[in-house]
Amino acid sequence: MHARGVTAPARYFPVEPTPLRMQAGLIRFGTDLGNGARDRLFFQIDDERPRYLAAKRASPPSRHVIAGEDAIAQRARDAALAWMRDTLATEAPDVLREADADRDARDPLEAIARAVQEDLAVLEHGGGEGRAVALDVRFPSGWRPELLAGASFSRIHAPVPGFAKDDRVSRSMVASMIGRGPYVRFVWTLSADDALDHHPDAGLRRGWDDAARAWLRVERQITVPLEGASVFLIRTYLYDVATLDEAQRDVVREALRVMPEELRDYKKLPTLETFDHVIGR
Template sequence: MHKACIKTSFLDTVCQQVRTTEASGNSASYFPLENGRYEVKPGLIPFGCDLGNGVADRQVFQIDNNFADYREVKLAARAECLSKYYQTCNYSTAVASAIARLIIHRLTKEHSHLFQVEQQANGKITFHSRLSAETFYLDANWQLLSFQTNGKPIFPPYVSILDALATQIQEDLTVICRTANGSNWLSAVHLCYPNHWSAEDKIGKDFAAIHSPVPGMEKINRQAGGIVNTMIAHKPMVRFAWGLSTDTRLNHHPEPPINVPIQQWQGRNFDLHNPRLYLRIERQVIWGIPEYEVALFTIRTYFRDCAAIKKDPQLCSKLASAIQSMTSESLIYKGLKESKDSILSWLG
């Protein structure tokens, strides 16, 4: 068990909920249940395809009115215990530099009014975020030398450029690497919005081992080498994952912070008499850098209010059908085994 001294205000932040897509005003909106079935498959879509969100669909990093709340959740997770949410394993300087360059390039390309980068004659780099009012000073290898904040201390201080960059965005980050002989492993993960899985448990594992707990992954895992090759060698792609939650809390680490009851923390307790239900959607972008045998995998979490979905007969029917299509094993994995009937009754 991680030990920390956590004040009430800190606990409030750790347990903070964020606004739904419907309530946020300018969030991208997705509904990855169009065929009305729950399926475990790669479901890869070419990056940049129009999915109804205009410019946002062409962005790796989507920034909206929820940014401040998302950032507060990340800062709270880091303050609780950084190693619980950020891990690396055989994460070489060359790979770390390539990933940092990619993230900074995309941020300055997609949001030039919010992020600026300047490379000096000696090769050193300055990167500034107007969103956080933070400035980062990097060496010629794109590694963090120092940083300046807007006066509000960062605790613990940023320990790497990946840690620093992850706190400027609304996505979680993972990095998968591959050796010349084809073996692969999760080499870095910054996961402050975990959906019932942990960085500490997955770091260093290969694709098949990471996904082995997921029911229905057996066929995909037999093709793990080919999938990793697609992630690294092919053009960027997007995929979606979804589940149901009874809150809009981003951080559902398997281990709750101290002083938080496990029943309160898990967030999968549907009450038919006081129904609160949300579609938790992950937009995952996969961006390979083949010259380094590495891929960046981003995870952006959104919540859609099922009370709003329920008012749309077509969407409601597809959601109900998808829940009904789940196997018993998938229902258990998604935390829906006990509440399936109540949820379907409420959806009508």
């Protein structure tokens, strides 16, 4: 089944021409979002896989963090590893075999992470807060995932403008995002480069002042509930804005026009005027 996934990356366009609000935006996993059977795959494989795996291996080892030596944390990691192995055995057995043959990985979770195009996190939520007990995030969009190992769901999302600040709301969101499902949600931004790794220390993120092109950066985020734990998958897609049709570019322009200033600053988005200049409008 591995070979059947080797094709161009799936296409997602989650941009809406309305003021962006940071919210759960959960969609039942498996919903056809225009990619047919691929929307029913947790791990998507496409012809850009070599680039993704090379970029993962080029990132520093600190991007893979195991947090918590207690029994609860270990049970969560064991459950997550078992689910990922079972899922890959069905969706992409060749990838699982590659992971099993990886002698450079420091542990089985890292071996899986080094073989798939998705980033991943494992959370245990026995206390209701969703503590991160394993993180392998090689392609962050401007944040430092290695500093959040062991953090609660609320702390991980604390810097995001407009995200749930009330503890009761946060706990309800945890229940939805990591306690039910599986669900898929999408997050988007724009970038002036096609680098997958936008970690602040990587130095690969380009500013908009001298940008010549623009990319729509989309994250497909999947939450999978397990017994006392959950798996969080993040797949990053980069679409050259030049490949969007005119209607889609108009939606992006409207989204930029009505973007709240605090979110524009947080996401480091261009102004509408800058975006139009870059795309030659």
